Amino acid sequence: MKKLLFLFCYATVALAVFSWNASAENEKLNLLLNGQYSNKLSESSEQLTDLEREVRKVLLYRDESSAAEPLGNIWRLSSEMKNNLSSLPLDHHFSTEWMNYLTRLGDYADLASRGAIPQEKWEKALGNAAANLSDFSGEWSVATEDMFTGGTGPDEWFASMEGEVPDKRWANLGHAVKTYAESDFPLTTSEHDEQKKKDLQLLSDQPVKREDVIREFKNLFPGLEGASVHVSESRKDAVYPFYHIRFQDGVRFGYADFTKKGGHLLSLLIERPAGEGKLSEAEIRDKAGQFLKQAGYEDVVFEESRENSNYWHLSFVRIDSKTGAKVFADGIQVKAAKDNGEILGVNSMEYIQKEDLKPQPIKPFDPGKFFSAGTEVHSSELAYTANRELVQRLCHLLIVTKETGGQKDTYRVMVDTDTGEVLKNELLH
Amino acid sequence: MAQKRPIRKTHALLALLLAFVLTVPADKEAFSGQDIGRGAFGDDVIELQARLQWIGRYEGKIDGKFGYGTYWALRNFQEAYGLPIDGVAGSATKSKLSSVSKYHKQFVMDNIAAGNTFTHYGGTPLEAQVKKGGGGQQANLPAGYSDRDIQLIANAVYGEARGEPYEGQVAVAAVILNRVENADFPNTVSGVIFQPLAFTAVADGQIWLTPNERAREAAIDAINGWDPTENALYYFNPETATSKWIWSRPQIKTIGKHIFCM
Numbered sequence: 001m002k003k004l005l006f007l008f009c010y011a012t013v014a015l016a017v018f019s020w021n022a023s024a025e026n027e028k029l030n031l032l033l034n035g036q037y038s039n040k041l042s043e044s045s046e047q048l049t050d051l052e053r054e055v056r057k058v059l060l061y062r063d064e065s066s067a068a069e070p071l072g073n074i075w076r077l078s079s080e081m082k083n084n085l086s087s088l089p090l091d092h093h094f095s096t097e098w099m100n101y102l103t104r105l106g107d108y109a110d111l112a113s114r115g116a117i118p119q120e121k122w123e124k125a126l127g128n129a130a131a132n133l134s135d136f137s138g139e140w141s142v143a144t145e146d147m148f149t150g151g152t153g154p155d156e157w158f159a160s161m162e163g164e165v166p167d168k169r170w171a172n173l174g175h176a177v178k179t180y181a182e183s184d185f186p187l188t189t190s191e192h193d194e195q196k197k198k199d200l201q202l203l204s205d206q207p208v209k210r211e212d213v214i215r216e217f218k219n220l221f222p223g224l225e226g227a228s229v230h231v232s233e234s235r236k237d238a239v240y241p242f243y244h245i246r247f248q249d250g251v252r253f254g255y256a257d258f259t260k261k262g263g264h265l266l267s268l269l270i271e272r273p274a275g276e277g278k279l280s281e282a283e284i285r286d287k288a289g290q291f292l293k294q295a296g297y298e299d300v301v302f303e304e305s306r307e308n309s310n311y312w313h314l315s316f317v318r319i320d321s322k323t324g325a326k327v328f329a330d331g332i333q334v335k336a337a338k339d340n341g342e343i344l345g346v347n348s349m350e351y352i353q354k355e356d357l358k359p360q361p362i363k364p365f366d367p368g369k370f371f372s373a374g375t376e377v378h379s380s381e382l383a384y385t386a387n388r389e390l391v392q393r394l395c396h397l398l399i400v401t402k403e404t405g406g407q408k409d410t411y412r413v414m415v416d417t418d419t420g421e422v423l424k425n426e427l428l429h
Numbered sequence: 430m431a432q433k434r435p436i437r438k439t440h441a442l443l444a445l446l447l448a449f450v451l452t453v454p455a456d457k458e459a460f461s462g463q464d465i466g467r468g469a470f471g472d473d474v475i476e477l478q479a480r481l482q483w484i485g486r487y488e489g490k491i492d493g494k495f496g497y498g499t500y501w502a503l504r505n506f507q508e509a510y511g512l513p514i515d516g517v518a519g520s521a522t523k524s525k526l527s528s529v530s531k532y533h534k535q536f537v538m539d540n541i542a543a544g545n546t547f548t549h550y551g552g553t554p555l556e557a558q559v560k561k562g563g564g565g566q567q568a569n570l571p572a573g574y575s576d577r578d579i580q581l582i583a584n585a586v587y588g589e590a591r592g593e594p595y596e597g598q599v600a601v602a603a604v605i606l607n608r609v610e611n612a613d614f615p616n617t618v619s620g621v622i623f624q625p626l627a628f629t630a631v632a633d634g635q636i637w638l639t640p641n642e643r644a645r646e647a648a649i650d651a652i653n654g655w656d657p658t659e660n661a662l663y664y665f666n667p668e669t670a671t672s673k674w675i676w677s678r679p680q681i682k683t684i685g686k687h688i689f690c691m
Contacts, residue, residue, distance in 0.1 A: 060604050086615045089625045092674055096613040103612040112431040234659070237679030239691070242659060244682055246596075255596045255657060255684075264638070267655055270574040271595035306569040306653070307470035307495075333654040347654045401501065407488065410497035426572060 039089060041144055044084045048140060051077045051105075052133040055126055058109075071113035074126075078106030091170035097177040104181055105129055116388045131178040139173050143185035187210025199353060200240035213243045213258040220265060220295050221256075223342070224249050233260075242266060259352065265295075268346040274310035275339035281305055284312045288334045294315060297351065300332055310337045311344065320357055325382035327392055329355045357384060360394045362417040367398065371417070375402045385414050387423050395423055459532060465518040469495040470569035477518055479537050480530035481506060483551040491537060491549060494569050568645070574652050578618040581649035582606075585622050587640035588630025590687070597685035598644060600658045602651030604689070607662055614662075658682065661689035 010152060048166050058070035082102050085095055112122040208216075210231050227249035234242045241260040247253070254270035279287075285302055292300055300316040303326070318330035335345030367377045383397035395414040402409055414424035465473050474493045479611070481487035482501045489498035507514045510525050518526070522619075534557050540547040548558040551556045567576035582602050590601045608614035608621040615621050623631060630636040664687040665675045678690035 082615065083620075086620055086624050099615070100613040103616070194462050202440050232682075235680040235688075237691070238659065238681045239679075240659075253594065257657070257659065266659065267657065269596060269599060269650065269655055269657065278461070278463060281466055281469060282464070305468040306571070307468055308649055309471075309646075311646070312468075313649075331654075335650065335653070337654075345650065345655060347656075349654075349656070408498075408501055410501070428572065429494075429498065 018032060022247075027246070028198050040084045040088050044081055044088070045140065045144065047077050047081045047084070047132070047135055052130070052137055054132060055105075055130045058126055059123060059130065065405070068113055071109045074109035075113070077107045078102040078109070080392075082106075091174065094170045094174035094177070097174045097181065101177050101181045111388060129180070135368070136173070136176065136180070139176060143170055143173055185261050198264075200259060200261075202351075203240070203259060203261040203264075203266075203353070205259075207260050208258075208263035210243060213245065216258065216263050216265070217245055217247075217256050221268070221343070224252070224270075225415070227252070262352075264348070264352045266349045266352070268345060269335070270342075270344040272337075272344070274337065277339045279338065279341045281307070281312065284336045284338070284341050285314060288314045288316075288336050288343065291343045292332065295346075296334060297348070300351075301326070303328075303331070307338070310338055310426065312338060318351065318354065320384065322357075322359075323382055323394060325384055327355055327357070327384045329384070329386065329392065355384065355392045357392055357394075362394065362419050363420070364419070365396050365415065365420070367400075371400060372402075375400050382417070383414065387416070387421070393423060399428075446472075459527060459534070460518070460523045462520075465495060465523075467495055467497070467500050467516065473518075474499065474530050475533070475537060475541065477503070477523075477526070479549040480526050480532050482549045483530040483532070485550065491541070491547070493541075515679065568649055570649070570652055579648050579652065581618050581622055582651070583640040583645040584636050584638070585628060585630060586647050587644035588635035588638055589628060590685070591638075591641070591644065593685040593687065595643065595647060595688060596657045598647035599650045599655055600661070600684050600687070600689060601664065602648045603656040603658050604661050604664055606651055607656065607658070607660060611662060624651070657684060658689040660691070662691055664689045 011024060017161070051074065054070045054073040058067050058074065060066075079102075082099055085099055085102070102307045108117070108122065108125060111117045114121075114124075214229055214231065217229070218227075222245060227247040229245050229247045232244045232246075234240075234244065243258045243260060243263075245256045245258070247256070252270050252272045256268040257266040258264060259266060285305060292298075297316070299321065300318050302338065303315040303317045305312055311336070314334045314336065316332045316334065318327045319325070320327055332350050332351045333345070333347040334343060336342065337344050362382075367375075367380070371377070377398055377400050378397045381397050383395055384392045385395055387393045394417045396417060398413045398415070400411050400413055402411070410428040412424065412426045412428055413422060415422055460476055461473050463473060465477055471493055474495045475491055477495070478487055478489070478491045478493070481489065481499070484506075486506045487499065487502035489496075489502070502515045503518060503522070504514050505539060506512075506526065507516075507522060510529075512522050512525060531551060533549065533555060537547075537549060540559060543561075545616060546560040549555070550558065568579050570576075570579060582605055585605060586598050586601050590598050593601075605618060605621050609616060609618055622636070626632065628636070659681050661681050663672055663675060663678050665672075666686050667688055668686065670676070675690075680688055680690045682689055
């Protein structure tokens with residue numbers, strides 16, 4: 001009994017010491033974290049003041065070279081502010097809107113410094129931005145006031161961030177920034193790609209029924225004729241409505257999504273164990289090409305392939321019937337098994353709605369005069385790509401090499417057939 | 430005693446044979462039967478790069494990825510040896526290359542497995558051509574993505590969704606990539622994954638579990654364009670989610686235990 005009592009007392013004392021230590025440790029960590037957050041917040045506030053000043057400064061100049069420095073500073077400061085912001089536990093809505101605004105502002109300044117945006121246009125946008133940043137600066141001071149007093153610890157920061165009722169100050173700030181972003185800056189390129197997918201809501205095809213997509217699914221993938229399928233519909237808030245098919249056929253499991261309007265295949269993936277054996281890339285490419293033809297994608301050509309452990313990923317692009325040019329924005333990706341070439345994935349989301357291609361002159365182009373000495377052109381063809389204004393432009397697509405310091409680098413260069421502007425220059429590995 | 434001598438001789442012969450096998454590189458018919466061209470990945474490409482480097486025709490990294498560096502090196506080799514110049518390693522090219530080069534498979538594979546930076550030039554002691562770290566072989570990815578991206582995404586997928594169907598794993602990877610493309614989020618894979626409170630696996634440390642091959646495949650599929658979420662930016666498990674905010678997001682679809690939303 002005495003021993004038990006001793007053990008009990010010993011355990012209680014040990015537990016108390018441990019708890020006290022853990023609590024002290026937590027307190028230290030809390031203080032450390034609080035210090036770091038306050039530091040980041042303080043930096044953000046200073047950067048906001050600097051950013052506002054640089055935006056005002058840039059409006060002083062007509063001369064492009066004088067505007068270059070403040071434009072560069074805007075780009076740098078917006079990038080640094082985003083870094084700080086991404087490490088602070090602030091209200092979700094506000095931080096996403098503010099990151100968005102900073103990205104747009106930074107990108108805009110970068111484009112303006114490279115002469116990609118006419119001066120009157122960026123002067124107007126940055127003039128609005130200067131006024132908006134001034135308003136924002138005041139709101140920001142009010143919203144962050146408590147955070148510098150030391151009374152707000154990490155727990156309070158996180159609680160405010162995940163709170164059931166959003167803090168009004170942050171909610172208002174988020175709403176204000178969203179308005180600034182929409183009024184001051186147009187869409188970014190990546191948003192344009194994203195927008196293309198969302199524009200699937202604009203499909204004008206007639207809605208199809210569940211039975212229709214099951215039939216289409218089995219037509220496209222006759223190997224899955226005997227699969228058991230379960231069809232569900234997208235949730236009501238989905239930007240474009242679609243059918244979601246989950247299926248199983250022996251060891252094969254997968255999904256396929258079809259648009260409700262028109263019953264177009266969005267994407268499909270099959271998971272199954274990899275088998276022995278290995279087909280050559282040429283055989284895989286043939287099988288993928290045959291599949292696409294049978295599936296009705298007759299206007300696409302092979303672009304590139306990539307091998308990984310058990311699969312090949314192949315890219316196909318649409319060919320414009322008028323110019324014979326490749327349209328990279330209307331691509332299809334295919335995943336094929338290395339063992340027998342079975343099609344295990346199709347992604348045709350971007351192919352469903354074709355890009356709007358306008359007629360464009362093709363002026364004479366002499367690569368010998370265009371590139372510097374020692375640049376070797378290995379292939380040339382026509383292809384479409386988007387310019388900075390997000391308009392699809394017909395280009396000369398050239399694969400060139402240039403030897404620098406004993407190393408031969410390969411580039412894919414796209415030159416506008418009308419203006420001669422370089423729209424893409426990508427170093428290939 | 431008399432019986433032991435033949436055994437010693439046999440041991441000596443075996444030891445000699447073993448030493449021969451270990452030190453002399455396998456030169457001929459070492460490649461598989463497949464033609465190797467641009468886009469290929471794996472052991473055949475590693476051997477091709479190592480052999481080209483042995484004879485000084487390839488200066489790039491031996492990483493098993495048949496990109497443009499390997500392509501031009503192979504064409505130069507074909508031109509120098511009077512072979513058809515097509516940048517594809519067919520049987521004639523492989524045979525010629527095997528006859529004029531050496532391949533120390535053990536050395537190359539050990540260094541790739543150890544993640545070392547190394548070269549395989551002939552005429553220089555191999556031990557002098559190794560530096561620790563900075564190497565390794567991950568995956569064959571589209572332009573714009575790095576091996577580090579695939580590693581981080583695979584870690585996040587494994588930490589967040591290892592019990593989910595394959596579609597659900599690709600979906601988690603797709604959400605990460607959708608965020609990278611969206612102006613509302615950081616514009617790098619690591620920025621998105623390590624954004625405070627963005628992913629539970631980061632908060633509870635499960636992101637540092639070693640991902641399995643399935644999680645890596647899911648990450649590779651997402652990087653190659655698949656997005657089973659239909660453009661989602663968020664997801665949550667309705668059984669465990671404590672944030673009311675997440676319920677306010679417009680929902681797109683359910684995959685496994687997760688609801689994906691805008």
